[in-house]
Each structure stands twice: as C-alpha cells, then as structure tokens.
Amino acid sequence: MLQELVDEARTRGYGLGTKSRVIIAWLARRDDSAAIGVRAGVFPDAGGSRPRHRRRMTTPVTAARPAGIRERSVGLDLARALAVVGMVIVHAYTELVLLPAERLGAAPPPADDPAWATALQWLFTDRARALFILLAGVGVTLVVRRTGAGPRVLARRAVFLGLLGVGLVIVGWSDLILVLYGIWFLLAIALVRLPTGTLLAIATTFAALPVFAAGAGRRDDFLAASLFVVGETGWFVLGLALGRGHWQQAWWQRRAATIGALAFALSAALLTASRTWHDPWGAGWTVAAAEQGNRLGWVLLALTGCLMVGRLAASAPAVRVLAAAGSMPLTLYVAQALFFIVLTSTWGTTLAPATLVSAAFLVCAVTLAHWWVSTGRRGPVEGLMRRWAPLPTAASPAVSRA
Numbered sequence: 201m202l203q204e205l206v207d208e209a210r211t212r213g214y215g216l217g218t219k220s221r222v223i224i225a226w227l228a229r230r231d232d233s234a235a236i237g238v239r240a241g242v243f244p245d246a247g248g249s250r251p252r253h254r255r256r257m258t259t260p261v262t263a264a265r266p267a268g269i270r271e272r273s274v275g276l277d278l279a280r281a282l283a284v285v286g287m288v289i290v291h292a293y294t295e296l297v298l299l300p301a302e303r304l305g306a307a308p309p310p311a312d313d314p315a316w317a318t319a320l321q322w323l324f325t326d327r328a329r330a331l332f333i334l335l336a337g338v339g340v341t342l343v344v345r346r347t348g349a350g351p352r353v354l355a356r357r358a359v360f361l362g363l364l365g366v367g368l369v370i371v372g373w374s375d376l377i378l379v380l381y382g383i384w385f386l387l388a389i390a391l392v393r394l395p396t397g398t399l400l401a402i403a404t405t406f407a408a409l410p411v412f413a414a415g416a417g418r419r420d421d422f423l424a425a426s427l428f429v430v431g432e433t434g435w436f437v438l439g440l441a442l443g444r445g446h447w448q449q450a451w452w453q454r455r456a457a458t459i460g461a462l463a464f465a466l467s468a469a470l471l472t473a474s475r476t477w478h479d480p481w482g483a484g485w486t487v488a489a490a491e492q493g494n495r496l497g498w499v500l501l502a503l504t505g506c507l508m509v510g511r512l513a514a515s516a517p518a519v520r521v522l523a524a525a526g527s528m529p530l531t532l533y534v535a536q537a538l539f540f541i542v543l544t545s546t547w548g549t550t551l552a553p554a555t556l557v558s559a560a561f562l563v564c565a566v567t568l569a570h571w572w573v574s575t576g577r578r579g580p581v582e583g584l585m586r587r588w589a590p591l592p593t594a595a596s597p598a599v600s601r602a
Contacts, residue, residue, distance in 0.1 A: 230602055233506065275510025275520065277526030278505050280335050284327020284532045289320050290368065291375070292558035293551055295540040299374065300548025313551040318553060325499045326491075329377070330435045331565045334499055336381060337439020338447075340388045345443070347591045351389045356589035358385035364581070368534070372541045378533075380429070392440055397579060399441040406434030407496075411488040435499070437601070459503040464497025525569040528579025532565050 343349050362382025391399060410431040444453040470490040480486065513519050525532060539561055549557075571580070578586065 209210075211218040222356065225480070227523045231436050272527055273507075273510065274514040274523045275507035276338065276376060276520065277523040278506035278510050279331065279526065280525030280529040281522045281566075282502055282506060283328050283332035283335060284529050284536075286324030287332060287556060288536045288558045288562055288565075289329060290324050291536060291540055294374065294508070295322055295548065296549050296557065297551055299427045299544055317552045319557045321551070327495050327502075330432070330495050330555025331499045331502055332377070333380075333384075333432055333435040334439040334442070334503070335529075337388070337436040337444040338385065340385065340392060340418040341440050341443025343591065344392050345394075349591055353589050354385050354389050354392075357585060358382045360588045361385060364530075364534070368537050368541075372545065373398075375537070376429075380432065384433060387433070387436075388440060391437060396441050396444055399437055403428075403437040403441065403507075404435040406431055406437060407492055409434075411485065411492060442503075448511070450508075450511065453504045453507050457508075458499050460497045460504060463493050464501060467491070467493035467497060521566060521570045523564045524573040527573055528569055528582055529584070530581040531579035532569065534581055535565060536561060571574070 340354070343353075359382065361378050365376060365378025365380075365382060368378065389404070394402075409427045409429075412427070445456075447456075467490040470486065471494065474487050474490065509519060510523070514523075545558070569579070577583070
C-alpha cells in the first residue's frame with residue numbers, strides 16, 4: 201500500500217514533503233499509529249521534542265489527501281465542453297432540419313448551405329458524440345479510483361441517468377444517449393476493475409460491430425442500427441481504460457496525440473482512396489473501418505489538445521470560462537434537449553439558420569454556466585445526481601493500477 205501511495209503522489213507531481221504527509225496522515229488515521237508520525241519526524245512526540253523536519257509542519261496534516269487531488273481537471277472539463285458544443289451543433293441540424301421535414305413526410309428542404317455550416321457538421325457529426333461517451337468512461341474510472349465508489353454508487357447513478365433519459369424521450373427528445381449511459385454505468389460495475397489490456401480488447405470488440413454490419417451491406421436495417429448503438433459501448437470502455445493513464449503528464453499527452461494524428465491521417469487517406477479504389481474485402485468493410493479509425497483519431501486529438509491547453513494555459517480567462525461549462529455537461533445536455541424540443545415542435549429551417557441558433561444557445565449557456573460555477577455551486581443536474589448517489593466520505597488514497 202505504501203508503494204501505491206508513493207506512485208500515486210509521484211504521478212500527480214507532488215513534492216517529497218507532500219507525499220510524506222499524505223502517507224503518514226493516512227496511516228495514522230487508518231491504523232491510529234501516531235508513533236509512525238513521531239518516528240518519521242513529521243508529528244511531534246508526546247514529550248515535546250522538536251520534529252526533525254520542521255519546515256514540513258507548515259501544511260496541516262489533518263486530511264488524508266490534499267484538496268488538490270479532488271480538484272477538477274481543467275483539461276478534461278475543456279474536452280467535455282468541446283463535446284457538448286459539438287453535440288449541440290449536430291442536434292441543431294437533426295432537430296431543426298431533419299425531424300420537421302420527416303414529420304411532414306418530405307425530404308429536407310433543398311438549400312445552398314454555406315461552407316462553414318457544412319464544415320461544422322462534418323467536424324462534429326458522430327465525433328463529438330464519441331468524445332462525450334469516452335469522457336463518461338474516464339469519469340467513472342476517476343470517481344472509482346479517487347473516492348473508492350463501489351457498485352452501489354454506480355448502480356444508483358445508472359438509475360438516475362436512465363430515468364433522466366427516459367423522461368427526455370417521453371417529452372419528445374430523439375437521443376437515447378442518457379438511457380445508454382444508465383446501461384453503461386451498470387456495465388462499469390463489472391468492468392471498471394478489470395486489467396487495462398482486457399478493457400482495450402473489449403473496447404476493440406465493441407468498436408468492430410458497426411464495421412461488420414457495414415461490411416455485410418447492412419447499413420439501413422434495424423440490426424445495423426442496433427449494432428451501431430452497441431458499438432458505441434466501445435467508446436465508453438475505452439474511456440474506462442484511458443482514465444487509468446498518466447493523462448496529466450506531458451509525455452502521455454504527446455504520445456496519445458501522435459497515435460491520434462496517425463490514426464486520423466491514415467484513415468482519411470484510406471477514405472479518400474476508397475472513392476476510386478475497389479474494396480477487395482467486399483462492400484463497405486474498408487470504408488467502415490476507416491470511419492471508425494477516423495473517429496478514434498479525432499477523439500484522441502481533441503482530448504489531448506484540451507489536456508495540453510488545460511496544462512499550459514489553465515489560468516487564461518477563455519479557458520476558465522469554457523472549463524466552467526465543461527464542469528456541468530449533464531446540465532447543458534438537458535438544457536439543449538429541452539431547448540430543441542420546444543423549437544422542433546414549432547419551427548423548421550435549413551442548416552445555416554439552425555447552426556446560428558445553436559451558436560446563440562451556446563453563447564448563453566456558456567455565459568450562464570460560468571456565472572453559476574463562480575458562485576461555488578455544482579451544475580443543477582450534477583448536484584441532483586450527487587444527492588441521489590452520494591460519493592463515499594472517506595476514500596482510500598490510492599487504487600492499484602491494473
């Protein structure tokens with residue numbers, strides 16, 4: 201256990217003095233062994249003798265871990281904000297253009313869509329959703345590792361998210377992602393403590409399902425759609441694995457960015473070549489695999505880019521504003537769902553106006569989120585979930601890295 205504590209403190213970049221205080225304070229609290237602190241020279245003995253390391257007494261040792269360990273990661277919050285921004289832009293098109301036309305039994309109205317609106321749809325379609333799902337898996341791993349949350353907490357959160365998703369569907373929302381979150385949180389109970397290699401193998405298996413469906417020429421039937429949804433589980437499981445990595449370290453971020461850049465470039469080249477090159481493995485196999493690789497590359501580049509910005513420019517005003525929005529992704533997701541439900545029932549439009557509407561919503565949402573967080577409160581939906589499934593009050597300082 202001592203070695204695990206030291207490794208955890210070294211991973212987070214704390215100095216030797218801080219590591220010693222974390223280890224000794226935790227041992228003293230757990231084993232009631234004040235003599236350990238006396239022998240280490242950090243606690244004064246009963247006889248009043250002076251500690252050997254006087255300067256280390258400047259920080260109180262009443263808590264088992266410094267508050268900084270519980271602080272939010274600016275980089276992860278930036279990534280969550282980016283995922284929410286992308287999903288709002290994509291939902292603006294599906295909810296304000298496609299669904300109104302579908303209700304009328306007609307194709308979407310023809311329009312000469314501007315390049316910037318088309319580019320935004322290309323940038324975020326399927327990719328922002330994958331990032332959103334992956335970050336949920338990362339969050340589950342961090343909650344379990346940092347707080348020792350067990351199956352009961354995950355199960356209660358699964359019920360909360362599932363009921364929230366069902367409620368949105370009942371009032372007219374078309375996206376089932378929160379219902380899927382409930383299923384994935386239940387799945388995480390069994391997966392979160394598996395070895396990292398096993399998690400990566402499971403993620404790869406799930407990610408391959410849409411490829412098999414497309415390769416069999418089954419793109420439009422119910423089975424193909426179901427396999428695509430089930431395949432999204434791969435992003436969640438990949439997040440469970442990535443949450444264990446040294447994602448706060450510069451070397452890890454550079455390595456993940458390199459992998460993402462290679463995956464994105466190779467898959468983009470393959471997609472370009474597939475337009476003129478005959479697929480020797482049958483209809484759709486190469487294109488479907490390249491699309492999955494392209495999404496993986498984009499997600500890794502987006503995640504590592506946000507982590508780098510959070511590490512290098514965490515105090516920048518723009519970064520703080522966006523990170524505040526990323527600290528309450530569930531609240532923003534529910535808000536945009538309700539916003540589009542109201543608009544979809546009364547209004548339909550083309551891509552460019554729909555994108556401008558999404559931009560207006562995002563400006564208002566980010567501004568309000570920054571104000572809300574500045575008052576020291578969690579997001580409303582996040583607060584409700586915390587009350588429904590409270591985290592353990594006393595946590596083990598470290599969890600072994602499988």
